[in-house]
Amino acid sequence: MNMAALSQDQTETLQEVVNIAMGQAGDSLARILDVFVELSVPRISLVEVAKVVPTVCDLLDDCDDIFAVRQAFHNNEQLRGESIIIYGEAGCSDLADLMGYNTDEITADDFRTESELLLDVSNILSGACLNGIANQLKTELSYSAPSIMAQHAALQDVMSHENLPWNKALLVEVNFGLENSDFKSHLLILLTEEAIDSLGHSLDMFLENL
Amino acid sequence: MPTRVLVVDDSKISRKMIIKSLPKDWDIEISEACNGKEALDGYHAGKAEVMFLDLTMPVMDGYEALEILKKEGLNTFVIVVSADIQPKARERVISLGAMDFIKKPIDTDKVNEVLKKFGII
Numbered sequence: 001m002n003m004a005a006l007s008q009d010q011t012e013t014l015q016e017v018v019n020i021a022m023g024q025a026g027d028s029l030a031r032i033l034d035v036f037v038e039l040s041v042p043r044i045s046l047v048e049v050a051k052v053v054p055t056v057c058d059l060l061d062d063c064d065d066i067f068a069v070r071q072a073f074h075n076n077e078q079l080r081g082e083s084i085i086i087y088g089e090a091g092c093s094d095l096a097d098l099m100g101y102n103t104d105e106i107t108a109d110d111f112r113t114e115s116e117l118l119l120d121v122s123n124i125l126s127g128a129c130l131n132g133i134a135n136q137l138k139t140e141l142s143y144s145a146p147s148i149m150a151q152h153a154a155l156q157d158v159m160s161h162e163n164l165p166w167n168k169a170l171l172v173e174v175n176f177g178l179e180n181s182d183f184k185s186h187l188l189i190l191l192t193e194e195a196i197d198s199l200g201h202s203l204d205m206f207l208e209n210l
Numbered sequence: 211m212p213t214r215v216l217v218v219d220d221s222k223i224s225r226k227m228i229i230k231s232l233p234k235d236w237d238i239e240i241s242e243a244c245n246g247k248e249a250l251d252g253y254h255a256g257k258a259e260v261m262f263l264d265l266t267m268p269v270m271d272g273y274e275a276l277e278i279l280k281k282e283g284l285n286t287f288v289i290v291v292s293a294d295i296q297p298k299a300r301e302r303v304i305s306l307g308a309m310d311f312i313k314k315p316i317d318t319d320k321v322n323e324v325l326k327k328f329g330i331i
Contacts, residue, residue: 009223016223019266020314023293030296039266039294041220136315210227 006170006196010203011044014172017206018042021132022174025187028128029121029176033098038177045171046196052169053159056086056188065089067114068149068158069122073130075139078198081191082166083126084149086158087118091183095121098178115148122146125176125187137202170196212239213330216258218249218275219291220267224314228262228291231318236331246270250278258286260330263308265292265299276306289324291316 006014019042026037047055067087074080087095092114099117123146134141150158172189191199215238219225225242232238241257243249247270252258265272272290279288290303293314300311310324325331 012221013223016221016227019221019224020293023295023314027295030298036298037296041266041268207223210223210230 005046006200006203009207010200013203013207014199015042015044017133017136017203018044018129018172018174020136021129022176022187024132025125025128025174026176028124032124033095033178035098035181036179038179040175040177043171043173045173046168047171048168049164049166052164052171052190053156055171056159056186057155065152066155066158067092067118067151068153069118069126069146070149071122071126071146072144073141075134075141077139078194079139079141079191079202080195081170081189083130084188084190085118085122085126086155086186086188088182088184089152091178091181091185092118094178094181094183098181098183114151119146119148121185125185129174129187130189137199137206139202164190166190167193168196170199212237214239214241214257214259216241216243216249216252216261216286218243218246218252218261218267218272219264220244221264224264224291227314227316231316231321233322233325233331236325244269246272246275246278249275253279253286260287260289262289262291265290265294265303273302273306276303276308280307287328287330 022039022042026039030037066089069085070082072082096117101113101117130141169190174187176185177183217225217228217240229240241252243252245267249261249263263272263275276288284307288308290308290311291314292299295313303311309328312320312324
């Protein structure tokens, strides 16, 4: 079976579209936390799902325990996929401090509080980023409610094939860091094969209108 | 004599969008660079009376390039064009000597406004 793929022009266009969307997402987070958000150059690669874990491990520098939040999205055509935001364990207490949560007193509700916090931040990042992409490509996305995919789990367990019902993934990876903090998050966007074709068509239209 | 304009961005698409947004009747000679290091090379080669500079780039980002330009005396009009639209990003580049900040996606009217504001056109 042929791999759905994007041409070099389409990939470069998507990279710039994601770059602009990422800036909007970073601005949203910065305004809420009142802190400077460090952005990276977005990276885009098409991989078989079986290779997602090693690829993501490479992207993350290390594979310590993580938190992950997932959210499905689709438009009314063929664009359909899932965003997964991965947080390194180390920076989550920094984030809790910035959001005004009390991290000195450990309570039985910690897991719930942590979940709420990560769902809030994921909503901001994922929503702003995906909306930014959709707006530029002149489409509208609908979203499912975000859900916790993993808490204090190993990346290999989280990103297993059973958890990822896709044949292949367009890994659109953007990183957000907070200045003077260990907090880091990585947003991955996974798409179906049909969605990659649909995305390619949208990118061609975008390029034609430049 | 045409004004020498250097467009600095790691994205070919973005450089194309910036160049397309420049006034059609502006007599210019355009050069392109893919990162801060190449921007400095272009500046030292006299290709940057006006520089459109991205911030988030590999090899050397726009902040670092601006810091070096500032230390060297900044003999160019730098207009930052970036997707990093945080107010603090704007404050930082202005403090580093950039003339103005234009957010992506770039807008022709905004480019005209900035170029006129500083008497470049």
